[in-house]
Amino acid sequence: xxxxxxxxxxxxxxxxxxxxxxxxxxxxxxxxxxxxxxxxxxxxxxxxxxxxxxxxxxxxxxxxxxxxxxxxxxxxxxxxxxxxxxxxxxxxxxxxxxxxxxxxxxxxxxxxxxxxxxxxxxxxxxxxxxxxxxxxxxxxxxxxxxxxxxxxxxxxxxxxxxxxxxxxxxxxxxxxxxxxxxxxxxxxxxxxxxxxxxxxxxxxxxxxxxxxxxxxxxxxxxxxxxxxxxxxxxxxxxxxxxxxxxxxxxxxxxxxxxxxxxxxxxxxxxxxxxxxxx
Numbered sequence: 001x002x003x004x005x006x007x008x009x010x011x012x013x014x015x016x017x018x019x020x021x022x023x024x025x026x027x028x029x030x031x032x033x034x035x036x037x038x039x040x041x042x043x044x045x046x047x048x049x050x051x052x053x054x055x056x057x058x059x060x061x062x063x064x065x066x067x068x069x070x071x072x073x074x075x076x077x078x079x080x081x082x083x084x085x086x087x088x089x090x091x092x093x094x095x096x097x098x099x100x101x102x103x104x105x106x107x108x109x110x111x112x113x114x115x116x117x118x119x120x121x122x123x124x125x126x127x128x129x130x131x132x133x134x135x136x137x138x139x140x141x142x143x144x145x146x147x148x149x150x151x152x153x154x155x156x157x158x159x160x161x162x163x164x165x166x167x168x169x170x171x172x173x174x175x176x177x178x179x180x181x182x183x184x185x186x187x188x189x190x191x192x193x194x195x196x197x198x199x200x201x202x203x204x205x206x207x208x209x210x211x212x213x214x215x216x217x218x219x220x221x222x223x224x225x226x227x228x229x230x231x232x233x234x235x236x237x238x239x240x241x242x243x244x245x246x247x248x249x250x251x252x253x254x255x256x257x258x259x260x261x262x263x264x265x266x267x268x269x270x271x272x273x274x275x276x277x278x
Contacts (some may be wrong), residue, residue: 019073050077059099
């Protein structure tokens with residue numbers, strides 16, 4: 001296994017297990033530099049969203065990287081305004097224009113919205129059938145959202161991107177997704193800005209044993225769970241360090257010790273998808 005190891009989605013498309021997230025990275029030089037450093041470090045999977053307001057800079061960094069577009073896996077997401085406003089197709093076109101690409105590899109509904117998710121999914125199916133996305137999926141969905149979607153759609157979601165880290169392992173949801181062939185992506189895998197996760201004594205002890213950082217231990221835990229993981233950083237050294245997760249393995253006891261850090265249903269970021277009402 002190395003940085004280019006991929007997972008096969010339910011439609012046969014290959015997605016790199018390690019991706020680079022750009023949530024809360026400022027549009028402009030900060031995003032361009034971060035994405036450039038990530039690509040130079042070997043990342044080939046970049047995850048953005050219309051809501052992040054940095055798609056233009058992501059596209060610039062990709063164009064300037066010198067890496068052929070077909071060698072990169074680019075994800076973006078349909079935002080709340082287009083979900084609730086009935087402008088899903090326009091939202092997709094805007095993302096393509098900002099990214100300066102004629103297709104994206106993965107297009108996701110950013111949040112489930114009561115009465116709107118199925119409507120949005122029909123549009124994503126149309127886009128998928130047009131060939132302008134290679135795979136479609138959702139974010140922040142729990143079992144009941146996925147049940148409804150699977151009952152009422154022609155195309156199964158390929159991905160469910162969720163907040164997921166050792167304090168919120170969501171193993172039952174991950175098992176549900178695995179059972180139904182839906183790949184799980186972990187956003188905020190390191191616990192989010194300002195979180196205490198990286199100082200957890202259990203993680204620090206395991207990290208010391210392996211000569212790694214707590215962040216590297218978490219990202220390795222994700223890989224061994226079979227999750228696609230999307231760390232974010234604006235620091236070049238950390239971007240590079242987050243790739244150094246392939247030449248060691250966590251034992252079964254270490255994996256279990258990390259699972260036992262779970263504090264579900266506590267969430268560190270936007271909250272419980274069951275409770276959010278847009």
